[in-house]
Amino acid sequence: SAVISQKPSRDICQRGTSLTIQCQVDSQVTMMFWYRQQPGQSLTLIATANQGSEATYESGFVIDKFPISRPNLTFSTLTVSNMSPEDSSIYLCSATQTPNYGYTFGSGTRLTVV
Amino acid sequence: TQLLEQSPQFLSIQEGENLTVYCNSSSVFSSLQWYRQEPGEGPVLLVTVVTGGEVKKLKRLTFQFGDARKDSSLHITAAQPGDTGLYLCAGVLAGGTSYGKLTFGQGTILTVHP
16 A cells, blocks of 8 residues: 655644644555544544645635645645634544555654644 | 434544444445544554455454445454554545545544553
């Protein structure tokens, strides 16, 4: 299965600033996704990162707040814009070549906004 | 409304006990997947079940997919402290425009005491 490198692993940011999280997969994958997770809780899907086109966002998430890029089949970025303390969370990227056979996740980015 | 209802959300048991985690839905899934997550890491795939009625065993873990492909269970025999972690069920909905998106249950935090 694919291996995902996600960085940074953690960051503390000032409110009003932006942070870009990078996700690098060691092989070409069909699909990439971005999730948000509170510690000890389940994952919430933010968006599907589409290669060469605009990401598809879930209800409650918008492009202006969470712009996503996916320039090729192995790399994606998520930017958390104009951050507020409510954005403090763990952000994870995920990838799969065949959805029914499982997904690989990055180790997450723990973001604290102060 | 949660598409995948996972229960229990918390489980605290003694080493050597057995346990079962359930994942139920009114929707049909093309696959149901179980992940285990430890603090500071992303979820790691344990198993994928794709056929109604399917049973898979992974050492002391037994996974079952319901005949109608709407529910699944994870049974751990003789739990050990190393089994401690967050267990997540997740599914790929059958048909429609949701293919590829993984829907998660609420998660079960399992603590096994020595």
